[in-house]
Amino acid sequence: MEIKINPKYPSVTDLRKRAKVKMPKFAFEYLDGGCNEDINLDKNRSDLQKIELTPQYLSKFDKSDMRTELFGKTYDAPFGISPVGLQGLMWPNAPEILAKAAFDHNVPFILSTVTTSSIERIAEITEGKSWFQLYHPTDEKVKIDLLNRAAYAGTDVLVILADVPTFGYRPRDVRNGLAMPPSMSVKNILEVFTKPDWAIQTLIHGQPAFRTMEAYMPKGLNLKKLGEFMDTTFSGRLNEDRIAAIRDQWKGNLVIKGVVSESDTQKAIALGIDGIIVSNHGGRQLDAGQSSIVPMTLLAQKYKDQIKIMVDSGLRGGPDIARAMASGADFTFMGRSFMYGVGALGKEGGNHTISLMKREFQQVMEQVCCEKVQDLHHFIVK
Numbered sequence: 001m002e003i004k005i006n007p008k009y010p011s012v013t014d015l016r017k018r019a020k021v022k023m024p025k026f027a028f029e030y031l032d033g034g035c036n037e038d039i040n041l042d043k044n045r046s047d048l049q050k051i052e053l054t055p056q057y058l059s060k061f062d063k064s065d066m067r068t069e070l071f072g073k074t075y076d077a078p079f080g081i082s083p084v085g086l087q088g089l090m091w092p093n094a095p096e097i098l099a100k101a102a103f104d105h106n107v108p109f110i111l112s113t114v115t116t117s118s119i120e121r122i123a124e125i126t127e128g129k130s131w132f133q134l135y136h137p138t139d140e141k142v143k144i145d146l147l148n149r150a151a152y153a154g155t156d157v158l159v160i161l162a163d164v165p166t167f168g169y170r171p172r173d174v175r176n177g178l179a180m181p182p183s184m185s186v187k188n189i190l191e192v193f194t195k196p197d198w199a200i201q202t203l204i205h206g207q208p209a210f211r212t213m214e215a216y217m218p219k220g221l222n223l224k225k226l227g228e229f230m231d232t233t234f235s236g237r238l239n240e241d242r243i244a245a246i247r248d249q250w251k252g253n254l255v256i257k258g259v260v261s262e263s264d265t266q267k268a269i270a271l272g273i274d275g276i277i278v279s280n281h282g283g284r285q286l287d288a289g290q291s292s293i294v295p296m297t298l299l300a301q302k303y304k305d306q307i308k309i310m311v312d313s314g315l316r317g318g319p320d321i322a323r324a325m326a327s328g329a330d331f332t333f334m335g336r337s338f339m340y341g342v343g344a345l346g347k348e349g350g351n352h353t354i355s356l357m358k359r360e361f362q363q364v365m366e367q368v369c370c371e372k373v374q375d376l377h378h379f380i381v382k
């Protein structure tokens with residue numbers, strides 16, 4: 001797809017600033033924040049920025065090719081869109097906007113179980129070429145049905161979530177009433193009136209809801225009952241038995257998101273998992289934990305020949321994609337950057353942000369004189 005960038009917003013920083021203006025405060029802070037004191041949120045960025053590449057200007061160079069193979073499919077660039085919960089709360093219709101843009105640009109989009117569009121709708125938009133992240137249900141029948149729905153929809157890759165055994169403590173969300181059930185305080189309602197674009201789009205697309213989960217919800221749930229339903233329906237804590245049961249049912253590629261340790265990586269390999277996404281949930285779960293890039297680098301060095309190793313958390317743009325790929329990642333994912341894009345530019349935000357990522361990453365490859373993505377590791381400063 002042709003790369004088109006709105007010159008008013010030539011960086012993710014510009015998109016973030018604009019999104020902050022257009023989104024209600026409670027929605028922006030839900031997107032932007034980490035947990036506790038935001039230490040791991042900041043560490044994700046600072047540890048990535050320490051990675052340096054060295055150009056080889058006098059080497060033979062023709063042109064750079066961003067295309068990257070993953071699980072037998074060739075994508076146009078080595079990045080995709082991470083699963084994000086409650087996307088439609090942050091910007092109305094966000095998951096559909098981003099899924100369409102990802103499909104048009106031939107990069108993967110991962111749908112979260114707890115976002116605001118359904119498996120079937122995203123499959124329709126992407127012609128079945130999307131990924132699905134399963135937030136593990138406590139009810140075996142619900143789990144089996146979700147997996148069957150994903151398979152029937154043609155889902156390319158199933159991702160199971162490991163890094164939310166308990167919800168992170170997020171002071172911003174507590175102040176803003178964004179627990180389950182959510183609270184629309186007078187302050188939040190007044191904030192909505194100052195964001196007319198967000199309010200109008202919400203009226204057009206309807207109140208955000210957990211569309212994938214609607215089939216399992218009793219009718220007529222009020223907010224309190226909805227919160228109770230979600231609390232009793234999901235168990236984020238995985239174990240080897242649960243993973244093995246999913247591996248037995250799911251015949252396609254299976255990925256675990258949130259792996260950061262050698263022991264969990266070894267278990268994933270033993271269970272026949274096809275890939276891991278090294279992630280700390282965007283710094284939103286464990287403030288005392290490591291950044292995502294540090295364990296990813298170690299795991300890639302030891303296990304890359306046994307399992308696909310991907311990474312998210314902290315990556316914001318093309319230079320970060322290059323840093324991660326040079327550090328050994330097979331692929332990268334980002335969440336916030338794309339949501340900033342949609343928050344800033346609405347229905348144009350997906351295409352703009354993916355185009356921006358491609359342009360930035362292409363420039364880095366050309367600058368260091370790297371022709372193929374898989375060769376970026378030759379350009380890292382050790």
